[in-house]
Amino acid sequence: MQPGWLQKFVFFALIPSIAVLVALRQGYLSKFDNLSTWKGGGMGMFASADSTDTRFLQMFIEDKDGRREPIIGLSESQTAMMRRILWYPRGTAIEPLAESLRRTRFVASNEPSAVRSFSETGEVLETLERKHYLLHAQGMRPAGQDPDWTLVIEFLRLAYDPAQRKASFERVDTWTIPKRAVQ
């Protein structure tokens, strides 16, 4: 029995064609929309210093006066959400984490921690007047109590200059989620 042209196409060309289209889409999204080269169907494993070692989310609670307190401790499920988001940070991916954070009760030490400035080589230069309460997630709020603060999530990427051995963080994107923006 001889296959027709459609069967020949399915037998020999369909899957490679899909693979090429998916790879092109992955290349586009990683170039223009922050999808990591490690994910999404390209062949860019070990092609770019752009994985969870070099991508970070910083989260803050911002009050009415614009004062920010950093969230440094997440629950287990929030940490898992954050790890997933890092591969392709975008508004729709942020939503579940934002919703969870807005329903979270946070705790901090009684005294705020001082912010210090450093030289490029890592020596302490001075202790600044600025101080932060470092927030840790501890359980959920009772239903119906939407907190009166704004959640700010920043996506940062580590850049490294091997010739000068200088590392730096670049802010790639920021999401601001005010009260009742997420349900």
Next chain:
Amino acid sequence: MTQAVASSPGDGISILAWLRTRDILPSVCALTLCLCTFFGFQEALFAIVAQVSLIAVLVRPDLLTRVELWLVIAVSATVVLVSDWSVFDNHKYLLVYWLWVVAIATYAQSYSLAEDVLVWHARIFLIFIFLIAAAQKVLSPTYMSGEMFELKLLLDSRFAAFAKLAGIDPEVLAKVSLEVASLRSPLTVFPDNTRLISSNDYVREVALVITWYDLIVQVAIGALFVPARKWADRAGHLLLLFFIYTTYIPAPVFGFGWLLALLGYTLSRKNETPFIQNLYLVSFVAILLYQMPWREWVVLH
């Protein structure tokens, strides 16, 4: 038409001999089913389908080359992949493509084209994987500068054992981790958010050696399979085997290693020597052994 499996690999015949004496389709199906079970998606839908399929084939070996079985496996893998597409590694996409290729090959039995379908796709995917990967590396400034592998050696805990074996002082890795952590801390301010880190010339040299080795070997493997000539295929197989046997010792991406070995084995079944085929079959076992927790042991001692 390719015959379904009529006998088990028992009866005093070794697994290697059984796989080599079977037609391509049953042996490739058996190895693909192992890939699904050992290194497939961990999501419940796929894991259950793969495990039940394995049991079904053990009970009824003739199911191994049935199109229905492979359609179920391929569809479940596709559902899992599509439902969470942005978090799956690129090689998981390859697994899904390969499952569809096997499903198509089992259907193509009725046209006596199963072997042609498998061999064609094995070659195409080997070329695709290595040349596209090489192209992405050449186009990536962070790869070509050596930055990617230097950061992997310094920051990726999966590479800590390899870095130690390569002679990189673990103190350097610990220091750099702290330095990067200090840079991202909300309690620190650095000029232009930039700081020097404690990498050194040796780390950079190791990173550059890996960078160029990886690029050259990938270009060579992909290019050698393009002409489809016997001498080029032979060289391509030997280089691919070298790549599989060496890469997956430090790089714990075992599913990808198994898939590459499967593609190479499928292509080698067309017209390669039993020696080459056996090297692929042994590589499947080698990849399983590479899972031993030697990395943790090296880091701790």
